[in-house]
Amino acid sequence: MNGAQQAAHAEHVPDEVMVELESCATQDAHAVFSALRTTFSSDREADDVPEEMAGPxxxxxxxxxxxxxxxxxxxxxxxxxxxxxxxxxxxxxVDELCRGLESAFAVHVLGTAAGDQEKEVELRLETR
Incomplete structure (x- = not known):
C-alpha cells in the first residue's frame, strides 16, 4: 500500500474493542478492566467496579x-x-489491546474468528 492508501485504510479501521468476561470472579473482572483502563480509554469510569448480579x-x-x-x-x-x-x-x-494485556497478565490465545474488517479473539489470562 502507498501512503495515501494506508491513510485511507487507517481511517476505516475502528479503534474500539469490545471486551467481554464471563463466568469469572468479580475481583478478577475488576483486575482485568482496571488493567485495561490503565492502558486505554474506556466507556466506564475509573471507579466503576463490576458487581455480581443475582439470578440464574x-x-x-x-x-x-x-x-x-x-x-x-x-x-x-x-x-x-x-x-x-x-x-x-x-x-x-484487537492486536493492540492484546499487547496491552501482556504487561499485566500471561496471555494465551484460545481461538480467533476473522471477518472482513473485524475479528474476534478468545484469550485465557493468568497471573504472570
Whole structure:
C-alpha cells in the first residue's frame, strides 16, 4: 500500500474493542478492566467496579476500550483463577489491546474468528 492508501485504510479501521468476561470472579473482572483502563480509554469510569448480579445464569461483564491513544502500561495483576476474555473489533485494535494485556497478565490465545474488517479473539489470562 502507498501512503495515501494506508491513510485511507487507517481511517476505516475502528479503534474500539469490545471486551467481554464471563463466568469469572468479580475481583478478577475488576483486575482485568482496571488493567485495561490503565492502558486505554474506556466507556466506564475509573471507579466503576463490576458487581455480581443475582439470578440464574452466568454474569457477563462488558466494556469498550479505545486503543488509539495508548497510556501507561499496566502493572501485573493477580487473578484468583484463569479468566477467559473475548475481544471483538478491528484487526489492528484487537492486536493492540492484546499487547496491552501482556504487561499485566500471561496471555494465551484460545481461538480467533476473522471477518472482513473485524475479528474476534478468545484469550485465557493468568497471573504472570
Amino acid at each position: 445464569g452466568a454474569t457477563v461483564w462488558t466494556s469498550t476500550f479505545d486503543v488509539s491513544d495508548r497510556k501507561a502500561a499496566a502493572e501485573p495483576r493477580r487473578l484468583s483463577a484463569p479468566v477467559v476474555v473475548s475481544l471483538q473489533g478491528g484487526y489492528w485494535a
